[in-house]
Amino acid sequence: MITKEATEAAPTPVSAPTATDPRPRRRNRSWDEVPRWQIYLPLSIYLVFTLIPFYWILLFALRPAGSTSLVPWPITFDHFEKVWTERSFGTYFQNSLLVGLATLVMTTVVALAGGYALARFDFKIKQAFMLALLCSQFVPGALLLVPLFEIFAELQMINSLGSVIIAETVFQLPLSMILISNFIKNVPYSLEEAAWVDGCNRMTAFRIVVLPLLRPGLIAVGSFAFVHSWNHFLFALMFLNNQDKQTIPVGLNTLMSADSVDLGALAAGGIIAAVPVVLVFAFIQKWLITGFSAGAVKG
């Protein structure tokens, strides 16, 4: 009982270091004693639905072409070699990685600056700016393709990864900024003020006091930006024409829309597309839950 009181004493999820562990502490409570089968049975059924598609693509990637076996044996890595070199997935992978990381950095930095302003200041156009952020959520990126294309053509950025990086960042920004400003609001202002009294300027105080507490939130926002831009298809399809500039989703689409689809190559390409994001995701998962729960919009 005492330990429970102690863990509950932390006021906000972000400010408590233990909050990175999302596990709720309510063992040994009758409320929690759900019959095990009520957990495992639906979970197993759902897992089958989740995992069969993954297994299917793994099967096609690992078994020799023409095989109809349901186990990938004998195992072959020919499809991977082929898709990586012959189908240029090596190049696509680099491009996608560059786009993903650049989008992550730009989104996080720009949203951090804007989010700080929204959380800590009252300024004239704040309400209008918030409204613009919300409205931008209704703007369909896919429907702005033509004007965006014209803008990037004007800037001579067609066929440069910069165009995709900018477009991805811009459409990630509004939500990221709202989330980050909520994270910052959860950090008591008095902490910062105390640092100023100790002689820090605003920037140093922010870096030393606020930034470390924002870690779960920033990880959530950053990984969101990375995964989105890694996966997004239309901007890259429209703005990048040269094969050596294209990204993985475009490469996959090319494989899929070929006249005779090379299934092994398609499956291997799919695995290559999935591995980085699934890894990132598995790694950041627990931060994602705490990150979102701290950044959740509070009434």
Added chain:
Amino acid sequence: MAQAAAVAKPPAPPRRRRASATPRRLPYLLIAPAALLMLGFIAYPVISVFYYSLQNYNPTKPWRNGYAGFDNFVHAFTDDPVFWDTLTFSAKWVFVEVGLQLLFGLALALIVNQTFVGRALGRALVFSPWAVSGVLTSAIWVLLYNSQTGITRYLADMGIGSYGTSWLSDTSTVFPAAIVADLWRGVPFFAILILADLQSVSKDLYEAAEVDGASRFKQFWHITLPHLKDAIILSTLLRAVWEFNNVDLLYTLTGGGPAGETTTLPLYIANTSVDAHNFGYASALTTVAFVILLFCSMVYLRLSKFGSEAK
């Protein structure tokens, strides 16, 4: 907003040692990068779409270009059955997808919020499709649904269904087939957001309810659900807008076919502008889509009384 951002350009006044005296320009400087990016790459394209919606504009037929008044809109509403078909399909698609995603996502979140052996692994596995792209989702489900490579062949081996079934090319099965493929990727999104919100339910409430002898279902109905209300409203709204706008999956999975059966309004717009080069008309359709989305969102927020109840 442009002016405000521009005014913010000059360098900040010399910092005093005590930062508590806030330079008045600081907030403007901080939002300037975001504001400029959004002005240039969202606001400006939106305005140009509004402008083109009143024009005849088709690069392949330049002799017809020029001011068209509301002709494009009149044509859409009175003379274009495809517009109505695709709008209806979009509504159906969004409604079914978001409803099912919410239902399964909520159930999944409640399950993995329990304490049980293997929870971390279970969570990671059931959430993992969230990270998969629309194109890859298509690639996977094209493989699964194909009559030669798919699961139907093995099901037929076991006596379920018949050989040669191809769910994506049959007009009677393509809708549920596409729905299931998108659910696979969409359910984890809701599950993650709802699970995140479940972390902040006060445990005292459950304790009190338990003392009063409330059943688990009653606890869910009177404590959990009201707590989740705002999160559910917001996530369904965001997801609905996203499902409406997103074309990645259907573009690559069915290409809007067979026979236009799965063409959403955005897909139709993309085809009109990219393939048919009829950009004036596509802009008018975009404007209509935007207004419909905004209107429906307002109505939804009003009807659902978002934020009306203190947590």
